[in-house]
Amino acid sequence: MRKKIISGLVASVFLISSSCQTNPVTGKKDVMFMSESQEIALGKEADPQIVAQFGLYEDPTLQRFINEKGQQMAKVSHRNNLNYEFKIVDSPVINAFAVPGGYVYFTRGIMAHFNNEAQFAGVLGHEIGHITARHSAQQQSKSILAQGGLLLGMILSPTIAQYGQEVSQGLGLLMLKYSRDAERESDKLGVEYSTKIGYDASEMADFFTTLQRKQEEGGQAIPSLLSSHPDPGDRYNTVHQLADAEQRKQNLTDPKVGRNSYLKMIDGLIYGEDPKQGFVENSVFYHPELKFQFSIPSGWGYQNTPQQVQMGPKDGSAVMGLTLVPGNSLEEAAQQSLQNYGLQPVESKQVTVNGLPAIAVVADPQQQQQQQQQQQQPLRTLTYFIQHGGNIYSLMGITTVQNFNNYFQVFSSSMQSFKVLSDPDKLNRKPERISIVTVSKASTLAQALRSHNMPDNRHNELAVLNGMQLSDQLPAGTLIKVVKK
Structure with a gap:
């Protein structure tokens, strides 16, 4: 053992010296x-x-x-x-x-x-x-x-x-x-x-x-x-x-x-969430371009990117994600997706979600016996594969086997809320954009924001956006940022 340790030290010294x-x-x-x-x-x-x-x-x-x-x-x-x-x-x-x-x-x-x-x-x-x-x-x-x-x-x-x-x-x-x-x-x-x-x-x-x-x-x-x-x-x-x-x-x-x-260069820049990429309102996720909506579990946080929507409780005990999956049919998409994730179906059935064809699958990681020896809490998933508008969507919930029964209803309620988006207000929602305006007369930033019809409850946010304090005195002709749709 002593020889091995010395050999290891020599090898480490050589590696470090040759890597300078x-x-x-x-x-x-x-x-x-x-x-x-x-x-x-x-x-x-x-x-x-x-x-x-x-x-x-x-x-x-x-x-x-x-x-x-x-x-x-x-x-x-x-x-x-x-x-x-x-x-x-x-x-x-x-x-x-x-x-x-x-x-x-x-x-x-x-x-x-x-x-x-x-x-x-x-x-x-x-x-x-x-x-x-x-x-x-x-x-x-x-x-x-x-x-x-x-x-x-x-x-x-x-x-x-x-x-x-x-x-x-x-x-x-x-x-x-x-x-x-x-x-x-x-x-x-x-x-x-x-x-x-x-x-x-x-x-x-x-x-x-x-x-x-x-x-x-x-x-x-x-x-x-x-x-x-x-x-x-x-x-x-x-x-x-x-x-x-x-x-x-x-x-x-x-x-x-x-x-x-x-400031003139960023006039018209999209500010905040872009609705066409999907947005959340009152715990419901809406996607105007793909024309679907579904409910996010109460109290869960979310992150939206062009590739997927991820959701989860603050304690990290579960996670749920929505993605597009390839496939010419629901069956092909489900089989390929589970294979890609290394999941073995435990139970599978064809269902209908608000008039849309779907497959619901409970699945565990493959070689479950080996995983149980390696980790105390093996995982289990519930996935709904839903067909809509020429696309197939995967809504997958992941938690431990121990917590699965507790989260099953939370997962399935959210997945079964998936439906076609038809509300014109949501379909036609426009993003907010930076608008560069000119202060017409000497005033404070707060006064200038009010003169451009910015609501008082957003004044602090806009002060930060402008890198100013609301009490800052602005000469006439100063350019400032406001936000408009």
Whole structure:
């Protein structure tokens, strides 16, 4: 055993030493188990999946803008050899993210909340920074080393083995610490890159204030210790200091902000949920384009994407999902879908759901006997395959065998509520859009919103959207965002 441990240590040292690569940003040697070619391959594989998951937001003007600024910034980055791609995805969530190899994505939700070109440029630089500093590769490598260290420690120390779960949780916090360090490094790179193409990087700090207000508005603020991103308030001061220093370093005396030009570009941008992709109202999901509706169980949360609708209770004890499934008949679709998921039917019957032909199937994972030995609570599913409008829909509920009887009625009630959507109000529902209007006379933001018939109960939301306070004094001629259908 001792020889094996020593051999393992020698092999680990060799692996680490042979995996050291120069970080393009810092110039220092980092342990990396992912080559640049692997990063590029990973990005190429992930990109179509991301596009399929969210869909692209079709706006040629905005797409041209982010590509132009992205390519301009890529040239001044630490990895200008990569072929970068920049895309706007059709999601109301406020987010921007990057994958290895040069792929950067902005949601239409974050594009709606920027209030000038400089804020966008700062976040663009931040995301490019994740790519240039190879943060994904670093994270993967650190995770491999940490887990390897944990396993080795369990072999050498019975005490560590006894508290393996607690140690693993500690390693989870360590990984979050690495991630927060990566975020801080990307903030610094975002300041550097956006300043290099002439923008006022301090505006990125102001956007962090918008993020913080959105968190507080939704009651979803996350303690800094358990968040993979540094606290927005903490980042505000740091980024302002970095921006001042970078402008002096680059001798940038008149940095660009581009407020009015940016606001005019997003005039007409869809804001919030797009009804044509499906929307929820009073615990009922409506899909105007596909012309169906069904009830979501009371108190359940949901997530809607172009590929599927997922629902579940807050405690995570069950999940239900709706997807389109291929097949020339219900029987073929059911058989193929169950096979794809590795499910073995326990009970199956043909039913009718509000006049629509359907098949209801109770199924368990295949090789149930083996799974029962491997896990204490094996799973069971209830699926309704429903034919409507030339499509076949799968509504699948998943929970443990132990909880299945408790959730059976919840699943089946929701699935049996599926029906043709015929309500003209729901079929013709239009999305809300950003509308850029001009303040006609000097007033507060609150007064300006009222003059454009914005209801009082949405004033705080619109103040955050504009990156302002309701009491802010606005000169005549100021452009602001309102929301209209």
